[in-house]
Amino acid sequence: MRSLALAVLMTAAAWCPAQRVQVPEYNGAYGAAPQTFAPPAVGAATPMYGAPLAGPGFDPYSTPGVGLPPASTPYTAAPPVSPYAPYGGAPAYPPAPAAPYGATPYGATPYGTVPPYPAASPSDAGASPFAWEQGTYGFETADGGTLEFQKFLQELSFEHTYLYGDHSFDALELHRFEMSSTVALPLAGNIKSPLLITPGFAFNWFEGPVTVPTMTSSGADLPPRVYDAYLDLAWYPPPSPMFGAELGVRTGVWTDFQEVNSDSVRVLGRGLAKVRVSPTLELLVGAVYLDRLRVKLLPAGGFHLRPNDVWDLYMVFPNPKIRRRLAPYGTVDWVWFVAGEYGGGSWTVQRLTGPDRVDYNDVRVSTGFEWENQRQVSGHFEIGVVFDRELIYQSDDPYRFAPDTTIMLRGGVDF
Numbered sequence: 001m002r003s004l005a006l007a008v009l010m011t012a013a014a015w016c017p018a019q020r021v022q023v024p025e026y027n028g029a030y031g032a033a034p035q036t037f038a039p040p041a042v043g044a045a046t047p048m049y050g051a052p053l054a055g056p057g058f059d060p061y062s063t064p065g066v067g068l069p070p071a072s073t074p075y076t077a078a079p080p081v082s083p084y085a086p087y088g089g090a091p092a093y094p095p096a097p098a099a100p101y102g103a104t105p106y107g108a109t110p111y112g113t114v115p116p117y118p119a120a121s122p123s124d125a126g127a128s129p130f131a132w133e134q135g136t137y138g139f140e141t142a143d144g145g146t147l148e149f150q151k152f153l154q155e156l157s158f159e160h161t162y163l164y165g166d167h168s169f170d171a172l173e174l175h176r177f178e179m180s181s182t183v184a185l186p187l188a189g190n191i192k193s194p195l196l197i198t199p200g201f202a203f204n205w206f207e208g209p210v211t212v213p214t215m216t217s218s219g220a221d222l223p224p225r226v227y228d229a230y231l232d233l234a235w236y237p238p239p240s241p242m243f244g245a246e247l248g249v250r251t252g253v254w255t256d257f258q259e260v261n262s263d264s265v266r267v268l269g270r271g272l273a274k275v276r277v278s279p280t281l282e283l284l285v286g287a288v289y290l291d292r293l294r295v296k297l298l299p300a301g302g303f304h305l306r307p308n309d310v311w312d313l314y315m316v317f318p319n320p321k322i323r324r325r326l327a328p329y330g331t332v333d334w335v336w337f338v339a340g341e342y343g344g345g346s347w348t349v350q351r352l353t354g355p356d357r358v359d360y361n362d363v364r365v366s367t368g369f370e371w372e373n374q375r376q377v378s379g380h381f382e383i384g385v386v387f388d389r390e391l392i393y394q395s396d397d398p399y400r401f402a403p404d405t406t407i408m409l410r411g412g413v414d415f
Contacts, residue, residue, distance in 0.1 A: 155180075162408065171208050171210070172206065175203075179201060196232075199231050209403060218353045225256060226256045228345065230252030234246075254266055260348065263357050267291060269289040270287070272284045280306045285301040286299075292392075293392045298318055301316065319339070332372070339367075341363070343364050357394035358393050362390070368380060380410075380412055386408050
């Protein structure tokens with residue numbers, strides 16, 4: 001029997017195909033196909049560990065072609081707008097002072113013009129305690145659904161002028177230090193052309209002239225110091241895109257504070273009408289009232305040409321100025337200039353012979369540089385020649401004294 005069973009098994013093994021024992025693969029709890037981690041084909045969506053392609057938690061930047069950022073993101077921002085030229089590409093340099101008595105603070109910009117340099121970057125905001133950002137101090141108004149800001153405190157200015165003197169008979173040395181601040185008040189609700197109010201004070205130190213009394217004159221002596229204390233009002237109304245004006249009045253006390261009388265209080269004025277004949281050219285005509293002993297009124301006029309972003313020609317008597325913008329150095333913008341100026345002043349003084357009033361007049365030609373950084377701090381320094389100098393005395397003792405031609409050094413900073 002055992003032999004018969006063994007024979008049957010051997011017969012079955014001879015005709016059955018060979019078989020191999022296999023261990024079944026694990027296919028998940030629910031029999032799903034195994035997950036593969038091969039890299040996806042180009043252009044195919046990449047599953048985020050089973051996360052859906054839309055809905056909460058979806059990262060649009062992880063899937064090529066899906067949820068691309070809009071074109072207005074910072075990575076595709078439009079090119080910056082040029083900071084120059086409110087009119088057809090002409091640079092918006094601040095105008096030169098419109099009057100020989102410095103009616104406009106040095107480098108001040110009339111309302112409604114574009115600043116000549118780019119505004120400070122966000123990283124610079126507040127970096128300087130003097131960097132007043134647009135809107136920090138100011139007025140705002142709704143204009144077509146947008147808010148417009150203008151600073152209340154426009155500028156703090158400090159300037160020193162030095163006229164060299166060699167202590168000779170015909171020499172007159174002068175040191176002048178002036179400080180002022182400008183604030184803006186909206187006029188008739190218009191913040192684009194407000195009233196600019198500038199209080200200021202100046203110290204003037206004289207050395208010379210060294211003169212000897214004669215039979216006909218007691219000599220051209222001067223007190224060691226005289227002062228200017230003034231309040232200046234300026235307004236630049238734009239009645240239309242074609243017409244405009246530069247208006248101003250200044251009043252105060254000019255004296256050595258040893259002799260103060262009705263002549264110490266003076267009223268100075270200026271007025272120029274502007275006509276725009278092209279996007280880059282303006283014509284100006286008007287007058288400047290100086291209220292000095294010999295020169296009461298001066299005609300004023302000329303043209304203001306801004307042909308491109310580099311040149312600015314303010315050829316307006318009695319204070320012409322030509323500017324040329326240079327390449328920036330780091331974060332500082334530079335402008336080279338050549339300027340002319342009718343300088344001087346008038347004061348009531350106490351002389352050796354008694355009370356008097358004296359004028360100092362001169363003509364100045366200078367060249368130098370202006371600079372401004374991105375923290376809204378600017379300045380200037382220059383060197384020049386001063387000629388046609390004269391001292392005029394109200395007492396006619398002497399009537400006129402002419403100091404020698406000299407050189408001038410001047411520098412200032414504006415915050």
